[in-house]
Amino acid sequence: MKSFFIIFILIYFFNPLISNAIEPEEILSNSAFENRARNLSKSIRCLVCQNQTIDDSDSELAKDLRSIIRTKIVQGETDEEINKFLVDRYGNFILMNPPINNQTIMLWLSPLTLALLGIVIIYFSFRKKNNDFK
Amino acid sequence: MKKLLFLIPLTSVFILLSLMGVILLQQSQNTSQKTLKSTLVNNPFPDTTILSLSETIEIDLKSKIGDPFLVNFFSSWCLPCRIEVGNLETLSEKIKIIGISYKDIESDTFKFLQEFGNPYENIGVDHNGHTAINWGVYGVPETFLINSKGQVILRHAGPITENVLKKLLIPKLKEIGL
Numbered sequence: 001m002k003s004f005f006i007i008f009i010l011i012y013f014f015n016p017l018i019s020n021a022i023e024p025e026e027i028l029s030n031s032a033f034e035n036r037a038r039n040l041s042k043s044i045r046c047l048v049c050q051n052q053t054i055d056d057s058d059s060e061l062a063k064d065l066r067s068i069i070r071t072k073i074v075q076g077e078t079d080e081e082i083n084k085f086l087v088d089r090y091g092n093f094i095l096m097n098p099p100i101n102n103q104t105i106m107l108w109l110s111p112l113t114l115a116l117l118g119i120v121i122i123y124f125s126f127r128k129k130n131n132d133f134k
Numbered sequence: 135m136k137k138l139l140f141l142i143p144l145t146s147v148f149i150l151l152s153l154m155g156v157i158l159l160q161q162s163q164n165t166s167q168k169t170l171k172s173t174l175v176n177n178p179f180p181d182t183t184i185l186s187l188s189e190t191i192e193i194d195l196k197s198k199i200g201d202p203f204l205v206n207f208f209s210s211w212c213l214p215c216r217i218e219v220g221n222l223e224t225l226s227e228k229i230k231i232i233g234i235s236y237k238d239i240e241s242d243t244f245k246f247l248q249e250f251g252n253p254y255e256n257i258g259v260d261h262n263g264h265t266a267i268n269w270g271v272y273g274v275p276e277t278f279l280i281n282s283k284g285q286v287i288l289r290h291a292g293p294i295t296e297n298v299l300k301k302l303l304i305p306k307l308k309e310i311g312l
Contacts (some may be wrong), residue, residue, distance in 0.1 A: 060263070061273065064262065064264065067263075068267050088173060089173060089180075089268065089270035106158065109150055113150040113154065120147060
């Protein structure tokens with residue numbers, strides 16, 4: 001029990017340090033630039049692993065994407081310009097939080113549709129129960 | 135009136151489902167390929183200036199506009215790239231092919247070309263993978279067909295197998311008169 005507790009404490013406190021894939025040589029010396037790079041990386045999908053951000057992924061492509069983001073930040077590009085560069089090349093799929101447009105409207109409408117469908121089902125099942133009681 | 139109230143959510147669900155159906159149908163008609171569509175298709179290829187394999191000259195791909203050409207990202211460490219060399223050689227009889235050696239050691243690239251063949255008119259190097267990202271590449275091999283106006287008209291991710299050659303590339307080349 002004691003060892004379990006120690007392992008739990010270690011994982012709890014050190015997990016944030018080991019959960020990202022960024023390597024020491026990638027980190028920029030300018031901390032403001034580095035923070036921007038990290039924030040951007042957390043919103044960009046790793047295209048070859050798909051359910052991870054490039055901040056979390058060990059893949060070569062994710063590493064190259066992190067590197068190109070840092071190069072562009074140092075060159076003076078804004079976050080919007082960097083996002084546009086990536087979306088122009090890989091489509092909205094590269095964003096973890098895609099914008100609402102013709103291509104993604106399905107994604108945004110489906111939870112609403114399912115919620116409404118649920119309300120209809122609940123409404124009818126309650127009505128049936130009330131009628132049964134009467 | 136109260137009895138009619140249940141029609142509101144029901145109608146909303148019906149409208150939303152119909153809308154989703156129409157969108158899905160449109161998307162399925164637009165995407166015949168199983169792979170993700172490249173955003174470069176039907177757009178001009180991105181500005182690309184790369185060092186040649188022996189790093190003696192710079193290759194500006196804009197200078198190639200005028201005739202159709204293929205851009206093929208490959209690497210010596212990529213097994214599917216070995217499979218496609220023969221088919222690329224067949225294609226090189228009809229169209230110029232620019233090879234971009236992706237994240238490779240130059241001596242290994244030379245060995246690869248000696249061993250499996252060299253279908254390329256020019257070979258550039260992409261040591262850090264940034265040129266590949268500029269072209270929206272996921273991995274090697276990946277091939278782009280550029281028309282004489284400098285527009286990307288086809289992208290194929292994966293090796294150019296016999297099947298891809300016959301069913302995809304040769305018909306597309308015929309469309310542009312090759």
